[in-house]
Amino acid sequence: GEDVEQSLFLSVREGDSSVINCTYTDSSSTYLYWYKQEPGAGLQLLTYIFSNMDMKQDQRLTVLLNKKDKHLSLRIADTQTGDSAIYFCAESSTPISGGYNKLIFGAGTRLAVHP
C-alpha cells in the first residue's frame, strides 16, 4: 500500500541546519515532494525530486533521496525564524509519460526555530 511517514516535531537554533526526514513505501513512486504550510495557510511547493536522482539543491534547500531504503530528507541551511512551519513530504506515482498525479502525504513535521 501507499504510506508516507515523518517524525512529528523538530526544534533547531536559528542559523543551524535543519534536517527533516521521511520514509515511503510505494516502490513505484516517480516523484517526491516537499511542501511547507504556515499557520492558517495552504501548501507551498518547496521542491521536488525525480526518483532517478540522488540529490537536488535549490538555494538553501538540499533534498537527498535513498531509493533503496525509500528514504527522503530535506536539509535547510542557515535556518531562520521564518522557516518555522509544518513541512510535508509527499509522493506520486505519476507515469513518466504524464497522467494524473495523485499526491500521498505524510502527517507533517512541525519545525520550530528558536533564537
Place this chain on the structure above:
Amino acid sequence: DAGVTQSPTHLIKTRGQQVTLRCSPKSGHDTVSWYQQALGQGPQFIFQYYEEEERQRGNFPDRFSGHQFPNYSSELNVNALLLGDSALYLCASSIRGFGSRQQYFGPGTRLTVT
C-alpha cells in the same frame, strides 16, 4: 499571475446539510485536485478532474462529488454533512501531460460542521 483561488474562506454548516466549495486554478492549468486536511494531519486525496471528468478518486464516499467547468474551475460538493467532515479543504491545480509534475495549492476553505 493569479495563483489558485478558493471560496469561501470559512464556512459553518449543520450536520445533515449540503455544501459547495469552489476553486479557480492557476492560469494555464487544466487539472484540478481536491484534498481534505483534518486537524493535525496531512492532506488526503479526494479526487482529480481533467477535461470536465473525474479521473482519479481517493477513498471517500459518494457523498463527496465534484464538477469541472469548461474554464477549468471546479466545485466540490458534500452532501449529508457529518461532524467528521470538519476540515480544511484544499484545491490544487496542475498541468496534465509530460513534463509538469507540480501541483499548486490554494489557501483552502475551512469547513466546520456543528
